[in-house]
Amino acid sequence: MNTENVVKHLRVLWRTDRIIADIRLRHLLIGLGLRAFAALVAAFGLLMLELAAYFALVQIWSAIAAAAILGAVNFAIAAAIFIIAGRAPSGRDIELAGEIHDASIEALQLEARALQAQVSGAVHHPLSTIVPVLVPLIAIIVKNLRSTAGTSAKTSGKTSTAAGSAEARS
Numbered sequence: 001m002n003t004e005n006v007v008k009h010l011r012v013l014w015r016t017d018r019i020i021a022d023i024r025l026r027h028l029l030i031g032l033g034l035r036a037f038a039a040l041v042a043a044f045g046l047l048m049l050e051l052a053a054y055f056a057l058v059q060i061w062s063a064i065a066a067a068a069i070l071g072a073v074n075f076a077i078a079a080a081i082f083i084i085a086g087r088a089p090s091g092r093d094i095e096l097a098g099e100i101h102d103a104s105i106e107a108l109q110l111e112a113r114a115l116q117a118q119v120s121g122a123v124h125h126p127l128s129t130i131v132p133v134l135v136p137l138i139a140i141i142v143k144n145l146r147s148t149a150g151t152s153a154k155t156s157g158k159t160s161t162a163a164g165s166a167e168a169r170s
């Protein structure tokens with residue numbers, strides 16, 4: 001188990017989740033904007049139909065037909081906008097992000113299995129996991145002891161020489 005791999009996989013997982021959320025949010029915002037525009041066009045169509053009904057009462061044929069046709073066209077445009085707004089997001093982006101997400105999850109599961117194997121191995125054979133750590137540690141301790149012994153020998157040699165010269169003077 002390598003902590004760098006775990007961190008790398010977690011970053012990839014976080015980024016793919018962020019990309020998926022961004023794609024879905026963009027789709028929702030565009031869909032909402034288009035639906036609002038479609039609602040505006042539908043309201044204008046309803047206004048035209050109401051205007052057509054008014055003209056039906058005032059005049060019998062020419063203005064009525066024009067307003068009714070405009071109202072029907074506005075409703076058709078609004079329906080087309082609703083259909084466009086309701087379509088699914090780009091499949092390639094979501095599929096790619098989903099594949100990366102799944103690969104990252106699989107890699108994290110593999111790292112978790114490796115950690116579980118290490119922990120179970122350490123529980124069953126504790127010395128096998130401690131020895132690789134102890135060997136470099138023992139080498140460092142021996143090196144420090146040698147350097148400390150060499151330094152103390154030099155220091156004690158200087159003090160005995162200084163003590164010997166002090167005795168010679170007296």
